[in-house]
Amino acid sequence: MLLESPAFADGESIPIQHTCEGEDVSPALSWSHVPAGTQSLALIVDDPDAPDPKAPKRTWVHWVLYEIPPDASGLPEAATALPTGTREGLNDWGSTGYRGPCPPIGRHRYFHKLYALDAPLGDLSDPTKAELEHAMTGHILAEAQLIGTYQKQHKQ
Structure with a gap:
């Protein structure tokens, strides 16, 4: 499986409009090569470097989606209308x-x-990341990963 974004390449910086310093909207994502037999997809976006990459203490969860239809091929930028049937879990702000x-x-x-x-x-x-991961145990056919980076550009 392959996961990509037109907003940033793997290992590259996430554009400011997708952060708290910008519009804070989700980047467009697309995927391909979903294996035969896939009944649903799940997406987790998290940051394992919280609060300080030099001394990480926890993984901070930014987005949890599941029950994404297997025929979906991605999400648009600023995804507010999700593919039919998609459900949302809780991020670490306690919201979907x-x-x-x-x-x-x-x-x-x-x-x-x-x-x-x-x-x-x-x-x-409204599962947390941990609850979703537990529910996925024994059901994962394939996994794809895209890593973006970000450092604040302005002091808040």
């Missing part, structure tokens, strides 16, 4: 939806992880 990079210090990495699953997961009632 995308929240972009807003690192307190240093350049952080943002992992966009797409999972192809062999079964639908059903209604998990």
